Amino acid sequence: MIGIVIVTWNGLHDTLKCLTSLRHQSYSQWQAVVVDNASQDGTPTCIADYFPEVHLIQNERNTGYVHANNQGIDYLMAHNCQWILLLNNDVVMQPDALAEMVRIGDENPQIGVIGPLMQRTLRPDVIDMGGDLDFR
Template structure:
């Protein structure tokens, strides 16, 4: 039987955040059966806790014997969610706002988007997300950044996989898989965007930070390799980055002028900064 969506959540350790994420989604009406957690060979309590939840409430859970990376887990989940119209690729270190998934997909369908992300509030959760989110959504409803989505949460319509394929599974991309997919979508003329009708709080790349600390690496991916995969030399990279920053500033200024907030905000030292 087909379903509107399947949420795919790759995880590697950090069970505390995964549990908060799952509880948050279910509090917003998401059925456990519409979630697929892909465990990339965790060594903490994650496998046992996922097995408990799967047995108790029907949560979808899959444990890999090796770490396939984010792109590998995304593609694995998308292939397994073949009966769903949308595949929502989600980080585990997030909290969902009111009706987050359905509101995001409703906005995408109303605006003709085939890949869509929600608004994002990042950083310390010292402001009371549960109370802040409804007021934020009232101000941001109908706002959109067309031509952009982010890797914390992005929903992909089934037709996009059919048109351009799945996220890249190359482990050397580590952390750049979302940008690679964004560029592929834009080059294919696929309508993508970020919408203000849904919002998530993102604690901030918890798994990646833990992996960097453990390995001592500054980056989990090869940035130059990423750009070479896109066919971009030095000059093209510079132009790409400058255009991204120029567009980001324009969006942020316009959103703040109209709504008093932006679709991407960072919380530091008790203050908001638009990004």
């Protein structure tokens, strides 16, 4: 099971696009938690209404990105997720992204961190991030 943490603060439209892309994943063994940092744009209500499968943590004040990620990680670890994905709310994932990351992880048990290739939405020919790190 992949646990996915999405932190948001007044990012309704981006967050809805991100969650919609998760619904279209070919890999279905995932659980998402959205940590809302006191949004004033209706984000919590929309998530509760349109994405009932997503666990929502609502902070009364903006606790910051790191703290909010830790809240999500704590929740997902308590629900026995094997992998944790920290996903920015403005990311739209390709339908096979989760399946491909799980495949790489399953084939290479020595790997501790996996990340996807990141392309720009308006310029898919430009790669923002990719490559390898080897800390041996």
